[in-house]
Amino acid sequence: MTAELVRGQNHPLPQARLEIRVSAGTPLVAAATLGDENGTVHGAEWVAHPGAPALPGLEVSRQAAAEHRLAVDLDAVPDAVHRVSVLLALSAADASGPFRFGAVAAPFVAVTGLDGAEIASYTLTGLEAESAVVALELYRRQGAWKVRAVGQGYAGGLAELLADQGMAQAQQIAGVVQEAVAGGLARSVPAPPPRTADGDRSRQPAAPALGPDHGATASQGAPGPVPASSPYRPQGADGPQAPGVPGQPGPAPYPGGPVVGDHTAEPSAPAGGGPIDYSHPNRRHAAAPPPPPAAPPAAPGQPARPVAGDATGWSMDERLYNQVWGMFEDLARTAAAYRSAVDFADSRMEKELDQALSDPRSRIGGQGDAAREAARARHGALVAQAQEALDRDLAQLAAEAEVVEPALPAAYARWDNPVWHAYRVPMEIPMALRLGDLRLPEADGIRIPMLVRLPLERGLWIDSGRSRSLDGSFADSHEMRRLGLEAAVAHAARLLAVHPAGEFTVHVIDPAGAGAQPLAPLVHTGVLAVPPAQGAAGVADVLARLTQRVDLVQMALRGGAADALPPGLDTSQQLLIVNDFPHGFDDRAVNQLRYLADEGPAVGVHLMLVADREESAGYGPLLDPLWRSLLRLTPVADDHLADPWVGHAWTYEPSLVPPGSQVLHQVLSAVAAARRSWNR
Secondary structure, three states: OOOOEEEOEEOOOOOEEEEEEEEEEEEEEEEEEEEOOOOOOOOOEEEEEOOOOOEEEEEEOOOOOEEEEEEHHHHHHOOOOEEEEEEEEOOOOOOOOOHHHHHHOOOEEEOOOOEEEEEEEEEEEOOOEEEEOEEEEEEOEEEEEEEEEEEEOOOOOHHHHHHHHOOOOOHHHHHHHHHHHHHHHOOOOOOEEEEEEEEOOOOOOOOOOOOOOOOOOOOOOOOOOOOOOOOOOOOOOOOOOOOOOOOOOOOOOOOOOOOOOOOOOOOOOOOOOOOOOOOOOOOOOOOOOOOOOOOOOOOOOOOOOOOOOOOOOOOHHHHHHHHHHHHHHHHHHHHHHHHHHHHHHHHEEEEHHHHHOOOHOOOHHHHHHHHHHHHHHHHHHHHHHHHHHHHHHHHHHHHHHHHHHOOOOHHHHOOOHHHHHHOOOOOOOEEEEEEEEEEEOOEEEEEEEEEEEOOOOOOOEOOOOOOOOOOOOOOOOHHHHHHHHHHHHHOOOOOOOOHHOOOOOEEOOOOOOHHHHHHHHHHHHHOOOOEEEEEEHHHHHHHHHHHHHHHHHHHHHOOEEEEEEOOOOOOOEEEEEEEEOOOOOOOOHHHHHHHHHHHHHHOOOOEEEEEEEHHHHHHHHHHHOOOOOOOOOOOOOEEEEEEOOOOOOOEEEOOOOOOOOHHHHHHHHHHHHHHHHOOO
């Protein structure tokens, strides 16, 4: 399943040998840089560009083109490389071409496997005056590779971009790139021909095609040995060979070695003689999105006042989603900068004190005291400067949070937001769902909504085993089970509330019947498909029905016969809430649960587990894959989540219904009424 990323979102890469495809409405320059753990590019030998297209594990095009295919072999990159950044730039060598991305269609970038199947894609929207952009980055984290949608643009072009990545000779490299592009300008590949429908989002794996510098069409078939010349290298041209491991065949990133820019002819005009349609195939609508809300004018000398929904996006919900994650990233980087500054101040003071004490003459008397006092004064000044910058950034973020939180739609809002009092069953599924709030110690008063994309790609684990919360309060095991199930009910109610009528079904397994009170909102409003299953027989029945559904849908999809499902099969999204796991589960039931956790999300069956991991210790390592496959949440505040940028430990707070509020009952009653009306 393809992951359509938004800016800042990441996705795991299941394989090392990949292809990165770029599609745009005008010829672009494609390049890539190799960075260390901090993202620093240490020299020209770490940059792949049209003048030097091949590096170990990486190869780019030698020319400007409207479509590019970059070959990547992550196993072949040096061990010192932790980040591969994909760069796009408008060609300064073409005087007739555009000079800013705001004047062209939004570029589309996709990461695919060797068979052309998309793994992740990203449309670079929101660019204006920028002429160069970091589109994607592939980064190594804990031994595994992931891809992140970046979309960071630079109005100063490639020189500014490379300088931002730490290159001292950025201006020189940018000039070399433009010279290489100018030398091959005659071979630039034009924009692709028009598609049959602008809204057609389906993309088939591209077949090998005749390249502009090849004399024969590449044959299709399984990947074989790499040909003598690089797939990007013109025959007979001088230049480095394809990247690879010494003594082994280099990467064959696609069958037969198709080349960059496989559109060799000028796009033909429509039959009526009208203009050529260069509209992007991944665009949702033919018209451009409406402009974001305008910010009110700021007072002289004051920062601009924040506005809800001023991020990029094709709808207000998408803009708010992007804005929330922009706030999350800003807070992460702001806190990282503050912590780094304080650590530097501490280490500097420690070093100065060691130097002062290393001289026996300065250990006593006024000279030593003065040195120590001066070191402490410099430390205080550095910390105060860092605190001032932190306070300034936090004030801006707090002001943004004050305007964003009230503007959030129901799917993104807290349960105490007034938007729930005007709740209506939606007609469409939203982009994401709020599962709680995130905060950092440096900004305890700022809460960032924790949003996850829909449909869920992972199951949820509500950990009922923690007995001590961050505020110092204690709860026994019985109380933690109750709190965990209440959190699960609140999350399930949100999922029900944000789906159209009849498109989301909830099942509950409560083997011992211990969760009757927390489950009452779901039971009494009638939103459950059937009453909660109890006992070993009830557990076996629910698991058998859901595993059978997964098997049937998988077979239908693999056989290309999705319309051949048995009549009466519920095709809505399914959620299974399991309380007090593993009580009531035998070995067969445990294996069925693992199967649902692994295979269910891809076919619309999702798992929400309320469990204490220690209570299942008797199964040994058998259940380790189950816990790793689920997103762990807690019913009390806990600092167990980390961000993908700097690895902060964020405190997670669950999204719970305020005590005494009737909003949950009102929302679920509306969902049940809509379901009854839909079933008539």
